[in-house]
Amino acid sequence: MKLYQNEISSATSRVRIALALKGLTAEALPVTILGENSESRQAGYRSINPQGLVPALLTDSGVLITQSLAIVEYLDEIKPEPPLLPDTAEDRAQARSIALAIAAEIHALLPPRIGLHLGKVFQADADAITAWNRHWVGEGMAAVETMIGGRRQGAFAVADQPGIAEIFLFPQAISARRLGFDLARWPNIAEIVARLEAIPAFRENARTPRR
Template structure:
C-alpha cells in the first residue's frame, strides 16, 4: 500500500490518522504541493483532481480523503471509524461534512493561491478570509459537540471519522493563528487526541517530508 501525501495537508492527515488507528502499514510517497508536484502529468494521471491524498492498494487507486476513509473502514473494519448505529453514524457524518464541505474547501491551498495570485488580495486579507470560514465552521462544530455527553473523543470513548477530520482542521487552524481556546469542546478533544499514539504518529511534524527543526 502507498499513500501519496504532503506533511501539512489536512486531508492527507485525516487518512494518516485512520491508517495509524487501524495499524495498517504503508509506503509514504511525498508530493510537494508547494513546489507544484501535484500538477505534473504523471501525478495527474494517477489523480485527475491534482491533490493529495492518494491511496494505492494493489489495483485500487483513490484520490479523495473521504472515499479513502470509507474504503479503509470497509477493507480494515477494526477499529470501526463509522459507527454501525444509524443515528450515531448520521451524527458523525454531520460533523464530518461541516469540516469537509464547509470549512476545508474554501480554505485549501488552491483557493488561497487563487485569492493571492489572481484576485490580488493581500496576505492579511487572505488570513482574514481563512479565519472567517474557520470560525464560522467551528461555531457549528462546537454546537454539535455540545449535544453530546462530554467524552474524550467527539462521539464517546473511541475515535471516529469525526476525530480523523476534526484534528487536522484544528491543527491547520492553529497554525494559521486561529484562537482554538475560544472553542473549549474542540480544544479539549484536540488535546486529548494529540496525546494518543496514533494521532502523534500521523502528525505533520512526524512525516518524512516535514521541514527539519533546527
C-alpha cells in the first residue's frame, strides 16, 4: 500500500494511527498542502485525487481510496484485528457519529484551502483566520464532549478499547491544544486523551502543529 500524506495533516494522522494499531505499513508519498502553489493544488496531484486532499491510500491492487473515514474502515476490513468498531450496532453508530462530528463539522472548516479562501475573498489576516479556527474548534469540541458524556460506557469514548472515535478525536484534540485550548474544559475528552497519550500508536502518529 502507498499513502499520499502530509506530516502536519490531522486527517493523515487518523490513517497513520489506524495503520499503527493494525500493525500495517504503507509507503509514504508526501504531498505539500500549504500555500497557493502547494502540490495539493496542482494538476499532477489532482489527476490522482480530484479533491486534491490528503490522505489518499493506494491499495496493493492499485485502487485509490480517499477520505480518512473510508480509509480507516477499509483497513479495519482487510485486517479485522484489533477491531476499530465496537460490538453493537448502536455503539458502532455512536463511534461513527463522533468521528463524523470531528471530520465533517470541525476539521472541514480548518484546512489550508479554507484559510486561503478567507484571505483571498474576505481579506482575513492570520489573526482573523486563527479566530475562525478557534471558534469552530471550541464550538465543535464542546458538542463532541456532550455527545461522549451522554453515552460513555467504558475507558474510552464508546468502549473499553480505542477505535474509530478515538482515531478521529485524538489529532483534533492535539490541534485544539495547539490552538490554545486547555483540554480540561472538556473533562471526558481530557481523560480519554490522557489515556491515548500512553498508547504509542496514538502518541507517535498525531503530528498536527497547524490545525
